[in-house]
Amino acid sequence: MELATKRKPDSKADLRALVNGQYVGDAHALIDKVAADLLAGVLARLKAKSGAEAKAGLVSIATRKEVASRLADWLIKDNEHAGGAGASRLPVARWSPEEVIGRTGMSKSTLYRGDHTQFYSVVPIGKKNGRAYPVWQFVGDVPSHLPALLQILQGNSRIQVNTFFMSEQDALNELSPAEVLAGMPFEDREHVAPEQTRMLSLPVKQRLAKISTLARMEAAGSE
Known part of the structure; x- marks a missing residue:
């Protein structure tokens, strides 16, 4: 042992x-x-x-x-945070555990304890195991709202969780839950329609309520 x-x-x-x-x-x-x-x-x-x-x-x-x-x-960190108050686009990159620790300042034990409860990880591309953390979940006030959604999705695999947050939804005007939660589009989105801009501009409580409804439907569908 x-x-x-x-x-x-x-x-x-x-x-x-x-x-x-x-x-x-x-x-x-x-x-x-x-x-x-x-x-x-x-x-x-x-x-x-x-x-x-x-x-x-x-x-x-x-x-x-x-x-x-x-x-x-x-x-005060020398490293810049994933996105500050002035950020207007959501990053599509993924961080290794070392990058998360270096950029956010959290300890390794805090990072691993929080996986799937405070934030989530995926298997790095091209590997069979390991952890990579989508950067969008560390931007702005996302860290304060994400845990409530992960609680709803606690029975889903990390692949399912990532697919949920990254997939465009009809109910969100063809935006992904990640974009609506953060209130900004992904950096690789070429065009943002007026109705999408209105969706992203809603008060955070309304945006969170919409995503929570979708998360509950997702969780029920995986049972």
Whole structure:
């Protein structure tokens, strides 16, 4: 039997995942851990000072800058996210697990725990096994809405899940559920008709309701 090895928790990566809406652990426990780590660093610097000096140091500008600097180091990524608020087209690429970790900041354990509950993977093209993650599911506010849909589709295989999200639907004006969920067309769509633009411009609650209805029909059909 293969023995499981303990992985050292990566608070930085998990905190970035929490900010991105992709952390699947206990959020409050993570925040407590981050707060403890930050305070430990500040207190270690003040330990050698007298009581009055230490108290003053805790509210000093230098201390606030130190905490802000550490938070910035933990949260701000050099890598660009899959798509920000200014994105207008949905990517069609797929990321390897390493690319997801590098670009979103989530840890490997968070990524694998969240597979098929927070996001989904497919088998890489040309391979019999492995994982590749369609990039569209990491764009904009998709990560905050996708889990509810995956809950509906939990009985479907990952091939079926991907086919559902990527296939154009009559009920969505010939748009795919992925496009409607994100509120933007895929980058390889040559033309967006006026009725499709109106569909993509609907409030997110209405778009999510339409996709949820289709997801329930899909789940019922696979039983």
